[in-house]
Amino acid sequence: MTALTAEPIGRVLRSRLVAALTAPHGVDRYLEQFNPMWAAHEVRARIVDIRRETSAEGDAPVATLTLRPTTSWRGHRAGQHVLVGVEMPGAAKRLTRAFSISSAASAPGDEFTLTVRAHAEGQVSSYLVEGAEPGEIVHLSQARGEFTLSESPATPTNNHLLFITGGSGITPAMSMLRTLLRDGYDGHAGRRVTFLHYARSLEDQIFADELAAIAEADNGVTVHLRHGDHRFSEFELRRLVPDYADVDTWLCGPAGLVELVTDAYRDSSRLRMEFFKPSVARAAGDEDDVDGVVTFARSAVSGAAGTATLLEQAEELGLRPEFGCRMGICFSCTATKTAGTTRNVLTGEESSLPDEEIRICVTRPVGDCQVDL
Amino acid sequence: MTTNSTTTARRTAAPAANEDTPHSRIAARVGMTPEQLQAFGDEMDAIRQRVIADLGEEDATYIRNVVKAQRRFEVAGRALFYLPPAWPLAVASLSISKILDNMEIGHNVMHGQYDWMGDPALSSRMFDWDTVCPGEQWKYSHNYIHHTFTNIVGKDRDVGYGILRMDPDQKWHPYYLGNPVYALLLMLLFEWGVALHDLEVENIVAGRRSLADNKPLYPGLIRKIRRQAVKDYLLFPALTGPLFPLTFAGNATANLIRNIWAFNIIFCGHFPAGVASFSVEETEDESRGQWYLRQLLGSANITGSRLFHLMSGNLSHQIEHHLFPDLPARRYPQIAEEVREICERYGLDYNTGPLHRQLLSVARKICRLALPGRRSPEPAPTPAEQPLAA
Ligand SMILES: Cc1cc2nc3c(=O)[nH]c(=O)nc-3n(C[C@H](O)[C@H](O)[C@H](O)COP(=O)(O)OP(=O)(O)OC[C@H]3O[C@@H](n4cnc5c(N)ncnc54)[C@H](O)[C@@H]3O)c2cc1C
Ligand code: FES
Secondary structure, three states: HHHHHHHHHHHHHOOHHHHHHHHOOHHHHHHHHOOOOOOOOOOOEEEEEEEOOOOOOOOOOOEEEEEEEEEOOOOOOOOEEEEEEEEEEEOOEEEOOOEEEEEOEEOOOOOOEEEEEOOOOOOHHHHHHOOOOOOOOOEEOOOOOOOOOOOOOOOOOOEEEEEEEEHHHHHHHHHHHHHEEEEEEEOOOOEEEEEEEEEEOOOOOOHHHHHHHHOOOOOOEEEEEEEEOOOOHHHHHHOOOOOOHHOOOEEOOOOOHHHHHHHHHOOOOOEEEEEEOOOOOOOOOOOOOOOEEEEEEOEEEEEEEOOOOHHHHHOOOOOOOOOOOOOOOOOOOEEEEEEEEEEOOOOOEEOOOEEEEEEEEEEEEEEEEEEOO | OOOOOOOOOOOOOOOHHHOOHHHHHHHHHOOOOOOHHHHHHHHHHHHHHHHHHHOOOOOOHHHHHHHHHHHHHHHHHHHHHHHHHHHHHHHHHHHHHHHHHHHHHHHHHHOOOOHHHHHHOOOOOOOOOOOOOHHHHHHHHHHHHHHHOOOEEEOOOOHHHHHOOOOOOOOOOHHHHHHHHHHHHHHHHHHHHHHHHHOOHHHHHHHOOOOOHHHHHHHHHHHHHHHHHHHHHHHHHHOOOOOOOHHHHHHHHHHHHHHHHHHHHHHHHHHOOOOOEEOOOOOOOOOOHHHHHHHHHHHEEEEEOOOHHHHOOOOOOOOOOHHHHOOOOOHHHHHHHHHHHHHHHHHOOOEEEEEEEEHHHHHHHHHEEEEEOOOOOOOOOHHOOOOOOO
């Protein structure tokens, strides 16, 4: 019954009257009791298909998941990502991770795909690739992110577009390329598209058939696939796209690739990038002295990670975070840790989950960490 | 006020040097040495840690089922108002819904007991409950003030809610002659009492707080009151058309029943005879062990069936709740057995009893403290009157 929230029922469900009747919980808290696919504001999706992308039985299999969202899905622009909340079976804990949408730009309510690489110890990615079954429900955010298919304001529309990607960083670029081709781009208006991708090996190359077909077709798209030890070099890029620094470029890939490419572009405003992994190192071991930097992102201050709680460290740096009991019982001090590893001083439990809510009065850093304060 | 202790074997006085430290004074009251206090605190920490390590699907399924039941009672209640002969059933259904919403769900979710699930619908940061008190303000006055300063006279504003005299250490004033009347009114209007609690009217009267301090609280309070009132006293009654007055009365009755129930459960948690209170000096620089000890001595349980515990949001396990406010309440009955066993070993009083006895004890205290004097409202129960084994 996905029609439930279709207009005009959706309009009714989102009305002020219904909000007033269902306050303080909100209409979705009632709808979900009947059917997880009924939602007026929140977004959820049913996994309708899971398909392996790589044949390799290697250590990092990739799968494409097709998601059928609730009618509350407002669609996405090519290059955007979505936060996916997965309830881990057995633990009942919802873990949330970002995934770029790999299918072409979608309209409200449209199905879309995610392409996920299973990290060996990655909880969510390996569940989505190996554990999830069609029919399961996942929680979603609306599409977000500014890494989208839009050109520089100063760029003539006949401009050349360049995509440089590595590993699973191919997904947002793939969405952009698919959008261009779907929406009638055929290269006959004089514009060119260059797609440069680095994969670990031939077996790890995802979307290989589709990319081969695109390269083959008469459409103005050139595809360059590089495998194995073949690393990015400025020299090679200059050979492929001589004026690359003046070309709108989308870059997404592992840290090493990103570093080399940003060096090549120096300060060019044409390069935009997306990171899949916050650039924070995981710190080691049990020793009491920790090496690392604690960053309080919103206030843009940082200091050496100490053994004190994050609340004390923030105060030492001159911040005044909210707190109550200072002993972990009142939750007044809850903040979001965006990256890094922390330890709960009461339980000794360590956690490296990104975007995790922590009580800073009973949490200390274990190496680099970043808190949204 | 002293709490009785069931064992004398452990009544070895603490070393004189420690007599002066504030936290050994509370321990000394119950005949515990500083070492015992430390060991007691470690045992409590161990319980907490073990439960946290064990949290999982069962806890999640449990709370989701309670939410499901609450939503069904609510929908059924609202629907039954269309059937005038079913009016009592509608009221009952809506009352159950509101009680579940406020107690087993609201109170516990807003304590952060289910934050580990990562579900915004059950997150202490997002949740708000079906009462006129904004959850945001309650989390400050309850989670922080009350749970940090439990039963410290002068700091814990839940001791008498700034309205009642509930402890002999509160200075008597002729105003308190009205104690029983205020208690009755507070019971009937409990959600309003909770909502206005944060305004600290008594501190404004006493000149310790200015009206301007309350300014930031008004918008949230007014918004919440308006929302609750519009829903229960205007929209839902209006939706039943000609039955408006009946639905209106039904919603008011459900709110009233919830108020009476919540008040009684909560008052049995801290005010029966035998519950200790503390002075500010005694609790300065508190150790973790003493914090646990104070929570234990300052709370009381109510015995009853599983259904009773559910309907009271497991605040019938007020002792366990105060020791471990952030653990899912469904764990309290199981933890209670261990806590009692530990209490027995340390010779600590574990205050529990059936609802009628705790209620009677609270009522007596309310009446007795209306009058001047510091005398205990009733003789401290002897160990025989408070059997440790249920
Ligand atoms: C904007 C954005 C878009 C993204 N799009 C995609 C996408 O389209 N496809 C996709 O597969 N992933 C994508 N990611 C990465 C994804 O969000 C997860 O980080 C990744 O799937 C690992 O999550 P996990 O729960 O499996 O691992 P976790 O359980 O979080 O981590 C386990 C271990 O893996 C390491 N690890 C975590 N993430 C990475 C990473 N990206 N690379 C290397 N090691 C890592 C951790 O350091 C840790 O040691 C995107 C991330 C961002 C921020
Ligand atoms: S300040 Fe109370 S939980 Fe951190």
